[in-house]
Every structure is written in structure tokens, then in C-alpha cells.
């Protein structure tokens with residue numbers, strides 16, 4: 001007699017069942033963007049989206065903090081991995097822009113999985129077309145404020161400089177930048193919360209000040225190197241002295257309560273053999289964030 005095995009979970013965010021992942025009814029839509037064109041140190045972030053999806057299939061779908069099954073409550077669809085190999089970088093960025101805009105027009109909450117940080121500006125510019133009072137909350141080790149890097153204004157190192165051409169920003173966890181960036185900051189539409197001022201302090205002490213600096217509609221971009229590398233070693237450009245899980249989730253909990261998040265991206269995961277805890281952190285961070293957006297009772 002044939003032994004019956006359970007079917008493998010579908011390869012989509014959370015491994016959700018068809019009903020909870022149906023595009024038509026899902027409020028959140030995951031877009032895997034394995035972009036890797038301008039990385040400058042360790043390479044491999046193109047494998048980031050697949051690693052996050054794989055880890056997410058092993059998550060408990062009940063959120064113990066929010067006491068809710070976020071996937072079932074929200075509905076989370078997962079699109080096919082975007083083609084980031086064909087054509088020039090500018091074409092790919094344009095495709096990211098039109099994809100995010102189309103999702104927002106259909107009332108969806110886009111969740112972009114990177115891939116390198118250069119995917120953020122075209123997504124932000126799409127959100128800014130829909131929400132005129134948009135600001136960007138960036139959680140990152142690096143300021144990413146260079147005017148141009150290695151001759152490329154679309155480099156990952158310029159992501160936030162491009163964002164500031166569209167809307168203001170609040171940057172949290174910053175601990176690495178060039179002299180030129182530091183010189184430019186006072187005249188840019190940005191507010192910086194330096195890692196050195198946050199490390200060791202619970203979010204409750206400083207998160208209200210971050211939230212107060214944000215406009216009503218917020219695009220969230222999380223560069224995973226914002227976390228301390230002891231916790232998140234799997235990034236291409238790690239920096240010591242980073243944020244904790246409790247600090248980041250504490251901040252996002254408050255943002256979810258007090259502002260309208262309209263889209264998010266999680267970028268720069270560099271999947272590393274043996275360090276699957278990092279992939280899992282990224283997956284749970286996304287799931288928890290969706291819970292903060294859709295499942296918090298005020």
C-alpha cells in the first residue's frame with residue numbers, strides 16, 4: 001500500500017494556502033526583486049528573495065505578540081520573481097516603478113523583497129504619485145546619500161539621495177557615511193537618528209520622536225544591515241554597532257499605530273550557508289510588520 005505524505009508547502013510567502021494567497025482578495029502582495037547590479041563588497045543578494053520566501057515557509061503563522069494569524073487575516077499574495085537580468089538597470093528600475101504603481105492603484109500593499117537597495121527609489125516615486133504627503137522611513141546602517149557612486153547615480157549607495165528628490169525621509173540606525181554625505185545632510189530634507197544615540201536604549205525612549213518626524217503616509221525601507229551584525233551577519237556591507245530586534249520591532253509597532261504605511265521593502269539580505277537564522281529574521285520581520293499595519297487594535 002502506498003504511504004501518503006503531506007504535500008509540500010507552496011513556494012510563496014508564508015507557504016500560505018491558496019485561499020489566503022489569492023491575489024484578488026489579498027491586501028498585501030509580495031514582489032521578489034532579485035536585483036544585483038551595483039553591489040560593491042560581498043555579492044549574492046540576488047538570492048535574497050528566494051531565501052526569504054524559503055524561510056517564511058517555516059514560520060509559525062500565528063503571531064504570538066499580536067495574537068492573530070496575520071496571513072489569514074490580511075491575505076498575502078506572492079508574485080513571480082521579477083526579471084532583473086534582462087536589459088539595463090534603468091529599464092529594470094522603470095519596471096519596478098510601474099509594478100508598484102499598478103499594485104497601489106489596485107489597493108494593494110506592496111512588499112518588495114531585495115535584492116539591492118537601488119530598488120527603493122522607483123518604488124518610492126510610485127508611492128509618491130499616489131500619496132502626495134508621503135515620507136520615507138529608512139532603517140539602515142548606511143546613509144546612502146551619495147550624489148553618485150562609481151559614476152552611477154542609481155547605485156545602492158545613492159538610494160536615499162534619489163529618494164530625497166521625491167519626498168522627505170527619516171533615517172534610523174545610521175553609522176556609516178562619507179565626509180561629503182555628512183557635509184550635505186544639513187541642507188537635505190532628512191532627519192537622521194544615529195545608531196550611536198540609539199544603541200542600548202529601548203525603542204520606547206526614542207521611537208515617538210522618529211514617528212513625530214514622519215508625514216501621515218509612510219513608505220518603509222529596511223536595509224537589513226541596520227541590525228547589529230551579531231544578529232544579522234548575512235549582508236553585503238555589515239557595520240558593527242547596530243540595532244536590536246526589539247528596537248526595530250518596537251519602532252515599527254508605533255509607526256503602524258500612528259501612521260499609514262503604504263508599502264515596504266526589505267533589502268540587502270545576502271543568504272549565507274549556515275546562517276539561516278538571518279533569512280528567518282528577515283521573513284519574520286516582514287510578517288510582523290504586516291501584522292503591525294493590518295492587525296493592531298488601537
Ligand SMILES: [Mn+2]
Pocket residue numbers: 117140141142144156159223
Ligand atoms: Mn542601504
